[in-house]
Amino acid sequence: MNIKENSNKKDVILTGDRPTGNLHLGHYVGSVSNRLKLQEKGNYKKFYIMIADTQALTDNADRVDKVKNSIIQVAIDYLSAGINPDKVTIFIQSLVPELFEMTSYFMNFVPVSRLQRNPTIKDEIKQRGFVKSIPIGFLNYPVSQATDILAFESSIVPVGDDQLPMIEQTREIVSSFNNLYKPESPVFTMPKALLPEEEICRRLPGLDAKVKMSKSAGNAIYLCDDEKTVKEKIMSAYTDPNHIRVSDPGNVDGNIVFAYLDAFCQEEHFKRFLPEYKNLDELKQHYRKGGLGDVKVKLFLNNIIQELLEPIREKRSYLLSHINDIYEMLFDNSKKASSEARKVLEKMKDAMGINYKNLLIKD
Secondary structure, three states, rough: OOOOOOOOOEEEEEEOOOOOOOOOOHHHHHHHHHHHHHHHHHHOEEEEEOOOOOHHHHHHHOOOOHHHHHHHHHHHHHHOOOOOOOEEEEEHHHHHOHHHHHHHHHHHOOOOHHHOOOHHHHHHHHHHHHOOOOHHHOHHHHHHHHHHHOOOOEEEEEOOHHHHHHHHHHHHHHHHHHHHHHOOOOOOOOOOOEOOOOOHOOOEEEOOOOOOOOOOHHHHHOOOOHHHHHHHHOOOOOOOOOOOOOOOOOOOOHHHHHHHHHHHHHHHHHHHHHHOOOOOOHHHHHHOOOOOHHHHHHHHHHHHHHHHHHHHHHHHHHOOOOOOOOHHHHHHHHHHHHHHHHHHHHHHHHOOOOHHHHHOHHH
């Protein structure tokens, strides 16, 4: 699904990130850029972005300060990148208590074995060393994530492809709940994933080419990185280990620099930064043939990324002097989100027959 498909004035959009550090380029091409397109298109009923601190604590219970301090950093990253708080409701997950009650009900629809088969959970269990001792909260976070989506009656969820199993899990919960309670008048609608159109953007590899770009792997370029840091990271990025001399033919497959050019490069970049080439295909052809050094290609990529990040840096500098205003916005938005989730929770409890206030005998 892309932005042009199934996007209308009735759609509710929800997406978010775990506050375990600043956002990086993988977040930008995987979700933030899509959010910006949706925001500017304006063809939606409501648009929520959630800072998922509760989910972050499922594998950071011993690093609460890390999560707490990252909330404001992630919010600043959103605003710096261009998310408009007048168009999008940015809120903090833990400040919406209705989510916890809804999660407890949805847990009854998902066997432990199903959670253990979730591909994303299986991968992340290995990455975090939870093979022998898995916190219940971490194993259960697909259910929590389903709640986040359903509590706001979301129909579109912008994600990277690693989150597709979470959307599938959510759809299974919707089906189970609706079939059990009032199937003639379903409480929840089926959400749909919104993926970046370019496949490379769905799972941007890290600088080391070993795993996807991530905070935990230490292989990321962050939106808050200064100019010097960005250049140093790009110049150290993995290329073709067999491309030793400039004259050697090179391989662009698995070459991180070319992967990033696939994700970020536009034809106009050649006019500004590398006019001897018409487009990326021509640059790749020269690299494969030989006669093109890694340094030249890396410097080209550096110019592109610096141009992308410069306005983000400038806005971030301004926002850092207005932190209290950002917190107030987050707190106000969390109250609004709580009010919206409360309506859905009441509708859910009505369908289940556990809205006990309805038992009162009216005179």
